[in-house]
Amino acid sequence: MSRRFKRQLVSYSFLLPWLVGFAALTIGPIATSIYLSFTDYGLMAPPEWIGLDNYVRIASDDPRFWTAMNVTFTFVVLSVPLKLIFALSIAVALNKGLRGLAVFRAIFYLPSLLGGTVAIAFLWRQIFAGDGLLNRGLEYAFGYDGPSWISNPSTALYTLVLLAIWQFGSSMIIFLAGLRQIPLDMYEAASIDGASRARQFFKITLPLLTPVIFFNAVIQTIDAFKAFTSAFVISGGEGGPIDSTLFYTLYLFQEAFVNLHIGYASALAWVLVVIIAIFTALSFLSAKYWVHYDD
Amino acid sequence: MVDLALKNIDKRFGTVDVINGVNLEINKGEFIVFVGPSGCGKSTLLRMIAGLEPISGGELTINGALMNEVPPSERGIAMVFQSYALYPHMSVYKNMAFGLETAGLPRAEIKVRVQKAADILQITHLLDRKPKALSGGQRQRVAIGRAIVREPNIFLFDEPLSNLDAELRVQTRVEIAKLHKELGATMIYVTHDQVEAMTLADRIVVLRSGNIEQCGRPLELYNKPANKFIAGFIGSPKMNFLNIDFRTSTDVNAKFSLADTRLSIPTTLQAEPGMKFSLGVRPEHISTDPKADVLLGSMAVSHVEQLGGQTVAYGQLQDGQSLIAVLEGQRAIASGDMLNVGISHQHCHLFGSDGNRLND
Ligand SMILES: Nc1ncnc2c1ncn2[C@@H]1O[C@H](COP(=O)(O)OP(=O)(O)O)[C@@H](O)[C@H]1O
Ligand SMILES: [Mg+2]
Numbered sequence: 001m002s003r004r005f006k007r008q009l010v011s012y013s014f015l016l017p018w019l020v021g022f023a024a025l026t027i028g029p030i031a032t033s034i035y036l037s038f039t040d041y042g043l044m045a046p047p048e049w050i051g052l053d054n055y056v057r058i059a060s061d062d063p064r065f066w067t068a069m070n071v072t073f074t075f076v077v078l079s080v081p082l083k084l085i086f087a088l089s090i091a092v093a094l095n096k097g098l099r100g101l102a103v104f105r106a107i108f109y110l111p112s113l114l115g116g117t118v119a120i121a122f123l124w125r126q127i128f129a130g131d132g133l134l135n136r137g138l139e140y141a142f143g144y145d146g147p148s149w150i151s152n153p154s155t156a157l158y159t160l161v162l163l164a165i166w167q168f169g170s171s172m173i174i175f176l177a178g179l180r181q182i183p184l185d186m187y188e189a190a191s192i193d194g195a196s197r198a199r200q201f202f203k204i205t206l207p208l209l210t211p212v213i214f215f216n217a218v219i220q221t222i223d224a225f226k227a228f229t230s231a232f233v234i235s236g237g238e239g240g241p242i243d244s245t246l247f248y249t250l251y252l253f254q255e256a257f258v259n260l261h262i263g264y265a266s267a268l269a270w271v272l273v274v275i276i277a278i279f280t281a282l283s284f285l286s287a288k289y290w291v292h293y294d295d
Numbered sequence: 296m297v298d299l300a301l302k303n304i305d306k307r308f309g310t311v312d313v314i315n316g317v318n319l320e321i322n323k324g325e326f327i328v329f330v331g332p333s334g335c336g337k338s339t340l341l342r343m344i345a346g347l348e349p350i351s352g353g354e355l356t357i358n359g360a361l362m363n364e365v366p367p368s369e370r371g372i373a374m375v376f377q378s379y380a381l382y383p384h385m386s387v388y389k390n391m392a393f394g395l396e397t398a399g400l401p402r403a404e405i406k407v408r409v410q411k412a413a414d415i416l417q418i419t420h421l422l423d424r425k426p427k428a429l430s431g432g433q434r435q436r437v438a439i440g441r442a443i444v445r446e447p448n449i450f451l452f453d454e455p456l457s458n459l460d461a462e463l464r465v466q467t468r469v470e471i472a473k474l475h476k477e478l479g480a481t482m483i484y485v486t487h488d489q490v491e492a493m494t495l496a497d498r499i500v501v502l503r504s505g506n507i508e509q510c511g512r513p514l515e516l517y518n519k520p521a522n523k524f525i526a527g528f529i530g531s532p533k534m535n536f537l538n539i540d541f542r543t544s545t546d547v548n549a550k551f552s553l554a555d556t557r558l559s560i561p562t563t564l565q566a567e568p569g570m571k572f573s574l575g576v577r578p579e580h581i582s583t584d585p586k587a588d589v590l591l592g593s594m595a596v597s598h599v600e601q602l603g604g605q606t607v608a609y610g611q612l613q614d615g616q617s618l619i620a621v622l623e624g625q626r627a628i629a630s631g632d633m634l635n636v637g638i639s640h641q642h643c644h645l646f647g648s649d650g651n652r653l654n655d
Contacts, residue, residue: 183378188374203382273305
C-alpha cells in the first residue's frame with residue numbers, strides 16, 4: 001500500500017462513524033421512504049408495489065389532505081409574516097441603544113429555546129383552556145367568561161399562531177445582527193437630507209435589511225410548514241377540534257402511526273417536500289426583485 | 296458678513312471634554328479649514344455644526360439665528376462624509392434626489408437640479424448606476440453632488456479626500472477649490488493634511504486637544520506661527536527647532552549662543568543670561584550663503600536626498616542638534632560633508648520655553 005493511500009485510509013476511518021450514521025439514518029430512510037411511497041404497506045405484511053396510486057389518491061380522493069393543506073397554509077401565511085414583523089419591531093427597539101441590551105436579548109430569546117418543547121406546549125394549553133390563565137385573567141379584569149380557546153374550532157388555530165409568534169427570538173437575534181450592520185452614517189446622511197424616523201426606516205433600514213428579511217422568511221416558512229409539536233400537544237395528537245389544527249405533519253403522523261398507512265404517509269411526506277421545495281425556489285426567484293445585496 | 300458663529304462651544308462625551316470653549320466667526324462665502332492632529336476634535340466640531348452631535352455648551356448661530364436645537368435638515372447645510380455614506384441600494388440619481396424628494400420638491404425641479412449638479416461634476420453618464428459600480432473618485436463626486444443639489448448656504452466636508460489615492464487627491468482638491476469659486480457658498484472643511492489646508496483655505500483654524508491654537512490666512516500661519524505646535528504642524532518638512540541660550544539684549548537685538556556660535560536676532564527681549572529659548576528655522580529657508588544674516592555654524596551632513604528640483608540634507612550641528620535643510624536645485628553634497636548654514640532675519644522664529652512665539 002502506498003503511503004498516500006494509508007494516509008487517506010486513516011482520514012476516512014476517522015470519518016467512518018459519521019458516514020455510517022449519515023448512510024443509516026439519513027440516506028437510508030430517504031431512499032426507503034421514496035420506495036414506500038409507491039407501495040401499500042401497513043407494517044404487518046411486506047410492502048406491495050402499487051405504482052402512483054398513493055399520489056393519485058392524495059390529489060383526487062382525500063378530503064383530509066386538503067383540510068391539512070388548508071390548515072397548514074393558513075398557519076404559514078399568518079404566523080410567518082406576523083412573527084417576522086414582531087421580531088423586527090423588537091429588534092429595532094432593542095437596537096436603539098437600550099441599557100442592558102444583553103439581558104433583554106436573552107429574555108426575548110428564551111421563548112425560542114423553550115418554544116419547541118412539549119412542556120411549553122402544555123403550558124400554552126393550560127393558558128388557553130376553558131378554565132385557563134387567559135380566561136381567569138379576562139374574568140378578573142373584565143368579568144368576561146371566555147370560551148376554551150383551544151377547544152373552539154374557530155380559535156384553536158390562532159392560539160397556535162400566537163405560540164409560533166411567541167417564538168420570535170431567533171429571527172429577532174438575526175434581525176438585530178442585520179441592523180447592526182447598517183452603517184450609522186447612512187442615518188446621519190438621511191437626517192441631513194431631512195428624512196423623518198419613519199422615512200429612514202422605510203427608505204434606508206428596510207431596503208438594507210432585505211437580505212436578512214429574506215433569510216428569516218425562508219427559514220421560518222420551512223419551519224412553519226414542518227410545525228408539529230405544538231399542534232400535537234395542544235390537540236392531544238388529534239388535530240382537533242374537528243380537524244381545525246390538523247397540521248400537515250400531524251395528518252402524516254396519524255396516517256403513519258395511528259392508521260398504519262406507512263406507504264400512504266411516505267407519499268404525503270414527499271408531497272410536503274415538493275411543496276417546500278417549490279416555495280423555496282419561488283422565494284429565491286423573487287429575491288432578484290426585492291432583495292438588495294451590496295457586493 | 297458673518298454667516299456662522301461659534302460662541303464658547305463645549306463638547307463633553309460623558310466626563311471627557313473634547314471641545315473646550317471654541318469661539319469662531321465665519322464669513323459668508325469663506326473657505327474655512329479645520330486642521331489638527333488625529334483626535335483633536337475636528338470632526339466633533341463639524342458634526343456639532345451639522346447638528347449630528349448635540350452641543351454641550353455655548354451657542355451656535357447661523358445667519359444670526361440660534362441653531363443649537365435645530366435639526367440638521369433645517370440648518371441650511373450639506374455634508375460630505377469621509378466614507379461618502381452613499382445609499383447603496385439607490386442609483387446615483389436617487390442618491391442625489393433623496394433629500395429633495397424628502398423635502399417634497401416637484402419631480403421636474405428635482406430633475407433639473409440633479410442634472411445641473413451632475414453636469415458640474417461630470418457624472419451625468421453615471422446617474423443610473425448603483426454606488427457599488429463606481430470607483431472611489433466617482434463615489435466622491437456623487438457625495439459632493441448630493442450636497443450640491445441641496446443648494447446649501449454652508450458645505451461641510453469631513454476629510455473628503457482621505458480615501459483617494461495621491462493623484463486623485465490632488466485633482467479633486469483643485470476641483471473643490473474651483474467648486475467653491477463657482478458656487479460662492481461658505482465651506483467648512485476638515486482635514487489632518489496641512490497641504491490641503493494651505494492650498495484650499497481662505498482661513499485655517501488649527502485645533503489641538505479641543506482648543507483653537509491659531510486662526511488665520513494660510514501664509515499668516517506659515518510666516519507667523521503663534522507657537523511651536525503650529526510652527527511644527529504647518530510646513531513640510533517640519534520646522535527645525537534649535538535650543539539656544541540667551542546672552543544679552545539691546546533695544547533692537549537679542550543675542551544668543553548655539554554651541555560655539557553667537558547669534559543675533561532682531562527682537563526686544565528681557566531675559567536672564569543662560570535662559571533657554573527655541574529658534575525655529577524652516578528647512579526651505581536655510582541657505583549656505585556665508586553672508587546670511589544669522590550664521591548657525593557648520594552642519595555635518597549624514598544623509599542626502601536628491602529630489603531633482605531640491606536637495607534635502609539631513610545632519611547635525613556641532614553640538615549634536617539635528618537639522619534638515621532643503622536647498623534649491625541639484626547641489627553636489629554627499630554625506631560626510633560639512634556645510635556652513637545660515638538664515639535671514641525675517642525667517643527666524645523665536646519661541647520661549649512655554650512654546651509661544653516671541654518675535655514678530
Ligand atoms: N461618540 C463618542 N464618544 C466618546 N468619545 C468620542 C466620540 N466621538 C469622538 N470622541 C472622542 O473625541 C475626540 C475627538 O474626536 P474627533 O472629533 O473624531 O477627532 P478628529 O476628527 O479631530 O480626529 C477623540 O478623542 C475621540 O476619541
Ligand atoms: Mg475626524
